[in-house]
Amino acid sequence: MNNFILIFFFLTLGLLLQRVKRFPTNIYKVLNKIVIYFCLPAITLYHIPKIKWSNELLFPIASGWICFILAFIFFHFLGRRFGWSNKLIGCLILTAGLSNSSFLGYPIIEALFGKKGLETAVLVDQPGTFVVVSTLGVFVAAFYSKGSPDALSIFKKVLLFPPFLTFVVACLMNISNYQFDVNIQSVLLKLGSLVTPLALLSVGLQLQFDRRSQHWRFLRLGLFFKLILSPFIIFFLYIFIFNQHSEAIKVTLMEVAMAPMITGAILASTYGLKPKLSSMMIGFGIPISFLTLAIWYLILSFV
Numbered sequence: 001m002n003n004f005i006l007i008f009f010f011l012t013l014g015l016l017l018q019r020v021k022r023f024p025t026n027i028y029k030v031l032n033k034i035v036i037y038f039c040l041p042a043i044t045l046y047h048i049p050k051i052k053w054s055n056e057l058l059f060p061i062a063s064g065w066i067c068f069i070l071a072f073i074f075f076h077f078l079g080r081r082f083g084w085s086n087k088l089i090g091c092l093i094l095t096a097g098l099s100n101s102s103f104l105g106y107p108i109i110e111a112l113f114g115k116k117g118l119e120t121a122v123l124v125d126q127p128g129t130f131v132v133v134s135t136l137g138v139f140v141a142a143f144y145s146k147g148s149p150d151a152l153s154i155f156k157k158v159l160l161f162p163p164f165l166t167f168v169v170a171c172l173m174n175i176s177n178y179q180f181d182v183n184i185q186s187v188l189l190k191l192g193s194l195v196t197p198l199a200l201l202s203v204g205l206q207l208q209f210d211r212r213s214q215h216w217r218f219l220r221l222g223l224f225f226k227l228i229l230s231p232f233i234i235f236f237l238y239i240f241i242f243n244q245h246s247e248a249i250k251v252t253l254m255e256v257a258m259a260p261m262i263t264g265a266i267l268a269s270t271y272g273l274k275p276k277l278s279s280m281m282i283g284f285g286i287p288i289s290f291l292t293l294a295i296w297y298l299i300l301s302f303v
Contacts, residue, residue, distance in 0.1 A: 006114055006196060006197065007103075007196075010197050010200035010201045010204060011203060011207070013206040014200070014204015014205040026189065027205070028179075028201075028205040028206055028269070029270075030200070031201060031202040031205075032269060033270070035192075035194075035195055035198050035199050035263070036162060036163065036270065039191055039194050040162070042189075043192035043195065045170050045180070048171055049051060049174045050128070053174075056248070059238060059249060060123040061127045062150070062257075063124055063128060063234055063238075064098070064131075065128065066237070067098075068136055068303045069136075071093045071098075071225065071234060072097065074226075075089050075092040075093050075127075076093070080257065087145065087272065087273045088274055090268065091144075091197075091268045091277050091281075092218065092221070094140060094141060094266060094267055094268040095260045096222040096225045096226040096230075097230075097261075097267050098224075099255055099256055099260070099261055100259045100262060100289075101121065101258055102121075102128075102129075105254075105255050106118060106122075107123040108256070108258070112254065112297060113247060113251055115246070120251040120252060121255055124251070124256075124296060125255070129261060130163070130242060133264055134167055137264060137267055138157055141159075141271040141273065142154045142271070144246065144273060145272055145273055160250070168183075181300070196262070198283075199263070199266055202266065202269070204279075206269065206278075207280065207283040208278040208281075218255070219277065219281060223260075224282065225287065227259070230256060235253055237298075247268065253296065253300060256303055260281045260285045262267055264278075267281060267296040
């Protein structure tokens with residue numbers, strides 16, 4: 001419950017600060033960099049070394065990759081078909097292709113499935129969604145921003161993306177069965193906990209409610225893909241094609257159906273990919289997702 005209160009508190013705070021004349025609303029750019037360069041690497045270094053790998057983990061981990069690739073195909077095709085700008089296509093891929101599998105996902109999954117469900121949620125989030133945004137996400141952001149840079153430039157941006165670098169380090173720690181001292185882990189956990197308030201404050205500072213905005217139809221399309229279409233595809237694929245009915249699969253499907261990932265919106269904003277639309281995807285996607293999640297949970301109770 002506290003997490004839900006924090007969501008609306010920091011979103012509202014950002015909206016209110018927009019109205020304070022002397023407050024530097026462009027500070028969201030600084031907040032974005034703090035999240036990307038410090039908070040996200042801390043989360044990676046804390047969680048990844050603790051994961052115990054097995055073949056059964058493939059379905060939860062693969063879900064985030066499948067959804068992002070589907071978003072890329074879906075929005076790239078529509079964008080080229082209807083002549084959308086590269087920045088619009090990139091924004092929709094980053095916001096509709098990634099789930100808020102940690103801050104929203106963890107408390108919701110724990111409430112619905114208990115502590116056992118959190119084990120699956122971490123798998124969907126860390127080696128799944130989080131690695132996707134750190135690799136393919138950076139590739140998409142670089143590719144669709146400022147004239148589509150060459151392959152070498154994109155490759156460098158992926159390799160030098162701080163969360164990706166720390167992910168490589170964290171994987172090496174996992175393989176060697178090494179973990180940081182308890183005190184260092186405590187610092188990492190506290191630093192990582194700043195992701196949500198800082199990211200939501202940044203979203204609130206950028207969120208606009210302009211009825212005449214050209215973004216409304218793209219917002220509806222993006223949320224339709226994120227909250228309805230992509231969960232349905234994973235549902236059909238896992239339940240009917242692969243015949244998987246375990247509780248872990250149900251947790252995975254609920255994670256896929258979460259609202260858009262805040263980090264994806266931050267990445268889109270940082271690369272100049274329609275910052276207003278990316279903020280709208282978060283600001284409207286979170287409250288709307290509570291309704292769609294309830295519907296998906298009801299559906300899963302019958303399978």
